[in-house]
Amino acid sequence: MTITEIQDDIIADFSLFEDDMESKLFYLMDLGKRLPPMTPAHQTEEYIVKGCQSKVWLFPVFEEGKLFFEADSNTEITKGLVSLLVKIWGGKTPEEIMSSELYFIEKIGMSHMIGSQRSNGFSSMIKQMKMYAFALNKAQ
């Protein structure tokens, strides 16, 4: 699936909850719980995303020109958010990641998750993942 298709899928899933923010957050936490566990050795200070209120770890794995991510967080909602990013960008090429627009967050009614003090971390996660894509692209 393309980045656009995956985002549209996510938007369709969340649209079932209409305006029920509580259910959306519960669902988001459930998605976070399904994130595969990180390799403990990768869950280090070095891979903590800076600028998040809660702790987020992101570990990039490069394989055959594609980028995969291991991720975790100490808070459930943030873990849910990062799991969405992993779903959208995991297994994509650096070009695909760098040229993509993320529009799902507004569409699922969670734009208040970005930019506000509560989770400026979300923008930091996006930036960090794009940095990894940039680095991989240069190395190739």
Added chain:
Amino acid sequence: MSSTLLDIDSIRKQFPILHQKVNGKDLVYFDNAATTQKPLTVIDALNTYYSLHNANIHRGAHTLADRSTGLFEATRKSVQAFINANESEEIIFTKGVTESINLVAQSYGRKYLTAGDEIILSQMEHHSNIVPWQMIAEETGAVIKVIDMHFNGELDMQHYQSLLSVRTKIVSCVWASNALGTINPIKDIIDLAHQFNAVVMIDGAQAGSHIEIDVQDLAIDFLALSSHKLYGPTGLGVLYGKRKLLETMPPYQGGGEMIKEVSFEKTTYNSIPFKFEAGTPNIGDVIAFNEAIKYVTVLGKDAIAQYEQSLLTHFVNGLYALQNTFGEKAISFIGTAKNKVAVQSFVMENKHHFDIGLMLDAKGIAVRTGHHCTQPLMQFYGIEGTVRASFAFYNTVEEIDILLESLKKMLERG
């Protein structure tokens, strides 16, 4: 419904902000320890001031200047009465508790502290009653001592007594803890300090809206209040100081208003309170603050405290009920002192306070999560932060039930 002398329905009508939807739900505002909402009388006073009276004070001879000066000074008199100060000149307007404490630390501290002198603080202080003292301690070589705490959130008064000595120059202590709600026995704290000729600064940020204040009866040397925690405008506070202390203190900032005469050779300073009010003050907010004081005074601190305590009891009992259902560990109370203002902090097992805060926000409920600017206190409990619900007289038991219901739902999900 709890019985109360207050007519909560008509009170709520006076607070327009309460009547809105957040995330599609009726707003439930339980972050009153961070800042309180403003009644219409305060909002209208701001509007009236800028529509009719705005002029710089203590200067021009024109009618508007006279009027605004009169209104401004009227608030000073109201604050004097509100805290039962001996004279209105002992009331200094500042930006808030933070600036009031910095003023005392910088002015009194710099003049009177020397190397080896001791400043006593407590384990439960807000950062704004820690950092200003650290700064002046570093400058003067004074040493900071910290009063221990019991696990329930009460100060260890025996430890306090053991810290006091002839080296103690300043004791600065919070009256009511913003994170725990604990009301500290400040009368004893002050009396003991005075036996060693130490001066006492009281951080009244959380006390102002809940507790009757009589600075003369308590013999408080310095008291700091914030208007915004007392139903008044933001960016405004009060420093009360005894005349005999304020008079010996050097100015804190230089500028207009605070001088008597200026020449390039020598400047003489104005008398108190103006010596400490350099520049054009926050005139509009000071004038509107008078309405907040009137509002609280008319309701009466006793009636307010009684009603707020009934809210706190309702909430605490609700949390106990959740413990009964989901196990004692499901919810841990942080702050169980006997004597408390209407604040309850708690943590939930396997739930980060960040998630709880967002989940509650999704239901329109505003609580505070995090360390509440009291990191040393969080270190004492070995936690990163708490969820804190803090109540005001416009809150209701029905709102508390909405909060309890949301917590229950989170616990059911596991």
